[in-house]
Amino acid sequence: MTKTEKLAVFSHLNGEWAPCGLLSLTQDGVCTVGSTFAYGTRYIDRANALEIDPVALALKNKPEIKGKALLPPAGLTLFGGIRDAAPDAWGRRVIESKLKVPPNSLPESVYLLHAGSDRVGALDIRPNLQSGEMIGVGEIRTLQYLMEAADRIEEGLPIPANLEPIFVAGTALGGARPKATIRDNAGCLWLAKFSGRNETVNLPWVEYGTLQLAREVGFVVPSVKVEKIGDRSVMLIQRFDRYWDQPDSQPVHAGADTLVLDRPGNGRIEKRLAFISGLTLLGCHETESITKSYGDLANAIRKYCHPAVVMADTKDLFRRMVYNIFVTNKDDHLRNHGFVWDPELMGWRLSPLYDVTPNTSVAQDRYLHLSVGPRGRYAHLDNALAAHSLFRLSERRAAEMIAQVWEKVRQWKVSFEVSGVPGEQIDKVQTAFRHIDDISTAELRKKTK
Incomplete structure (x- = not known):
């Protein structure tokens, strides 16, 4: 049966959440059959308003789109910028494990709402405009528990109460490999990518080496490091969609300039x-x-x-x-x-x-x-x-x-x-x-x- 659900979209502007607009999702069971989005009139008048995506939701001509319900491009049923704020393969598996449901059995609105406020980028999707943010990122000291929880999800096993932090730390992320978002002791955000129990190649070490090599080639690469958890490896990569700066500081260039702004303190706030x-x-x-x-x-x-x-x-x-x-x-x-x-x-x-x-x-x-x-x-x-x-x-x-x-x-x-x-991984x-x-x-x- 077809049902339309309205969700509130928030945008993170200069360290604070601002209501951005309303997303209408038309769903037939687990299938999304259509959607519309309308920017809020107050939001669209802001000088620092972020556009959700430049293809279908661009803010170049604000008067033309003000108060209008916009459609996805090229016959798509969902906007690309909204899709990027949704969990991909691994995040969906975590949400399904949390809700104790079979794979791919939930409508898109559920995945969007359960991804949490630490999802990639500067958007958040909530049930309504009055809803608060959902925070719950793990810490470095919880890595072992997150890895154990990820193993259980891969094996289709239930998650005991002591491993439930995975339900927040791992829900917002894309890709198929097990991963979770964590904060280090200084409060900086990292993406942890775990090695699998049965992998013949230690992917955390190999990806780490390949990204370090890319840095030598001259690419802009976030900070990366490898942590050992028992006999397993975890690659940590700096979340390049976050940086720390003064609330009233002048805007900086994204990329190399924001990657070095990676530490809180002295009144700095986390920006996205x-x-x-x-x-x-x-x-x-x-x-x-x-x-x-x-x-x-x-x-x-x-x-x-x-x-x-x-x-x-x-x-x-x-x-x-x-x-x-x-x-x-x-x-x-x-x-x-x-x-x-x-x-x-x-x-x-x-x-x-x-x-x-x-x-x-x-x-x-x-x-x-x-x-x-x-x-x-x-x-x-x-x-x-x-x-x-x-x-x-x-x-x-x-x-x-x-x-x-x-x-x-x-x-x-x-x-x-x-x-x-390690030499054996190089071989x-x-x-x-x-x-x-x-x-x-x-x-x-x-x-x-």
Whole structure:
């Protein structure tokens, strides 16, 4: 039976929650069949109002949308910016375990409401405008309990009372791997990604090493570290959608500038950066991700990101594509490409790098999730170079960028060793890292010299 439910959407502005608008969800059982959203008239008049997403809910022409119920783009049933505030695979499993229901048995409104106020980005979804925020992030000392709870959820076992913090710390998060949001002793927010009991490769260590290598390449990467819990590993990555600053401070650039503002104290308050995924920027459904390309993302950057960052972001996107080819990161789907709202520019920009995990393989021909160039998803540097014009790069400049990435990636083992990645894990993952001779022609290699 079809039912329409109204939910209140809040936006975090300069350290405080503000009512943003009303979301109407039309649902038929567990299926969302449609939705509308209307910005609040007071909210839309605010000078610092954040738009939920730039595709369907942009605030460029406020008088035109004021008081109107807006629809999702391209026949979608839910707005991309709202979908990004909802839990993905792992968060949904945690909520289902909490409510003791079978997988995928809840309507979207329930997942949205149970994700909690520490979800990614700067939005919160509540039953009504009078509802308060739902806070309950774990602490470093609860990591062992959170890992134990995550194991039980993976195995389909009930969660005892002493492990129930997972129901708050783990509900707001995306991806399929077990994870939870925690605060360290200073009060800073981190995402904890757990190793699985039966994993042949220690993914926390491998992802940690790959992100540290990416930092050496020159990407903006949040702080990362690995904690040992018994014989298990946990990778902690700084939540790049949070930073600490004075309440009345001047706006700062998102990314490298906000990542260093990672400590409370001296009157600083926690502020949030709005976040959307590549899915939202392309206005498409999850099932369409594999049909999209890095060139599509570059076009969307030019269309929706702030003009001041378009050139730098499209260059960085090209380098990320090349890096993914070198490290065989096949998990480069559109949810793993993010964009944040820059408080100083008052516009969207490419987020810091996250979720880069090498995939071991003995195959010579490999493929990414997103299309690379004229040969589709084929993970080959000639395919990447052939797409240079999509990023507004000359062939010569694109070849130089490939060479710059290779200069660091060729020393990946040294980088992993310096970062403390155990030797046996380096051995296990070595087939993921490609030598330039194996993924390029002699003609391309001449162009990179």
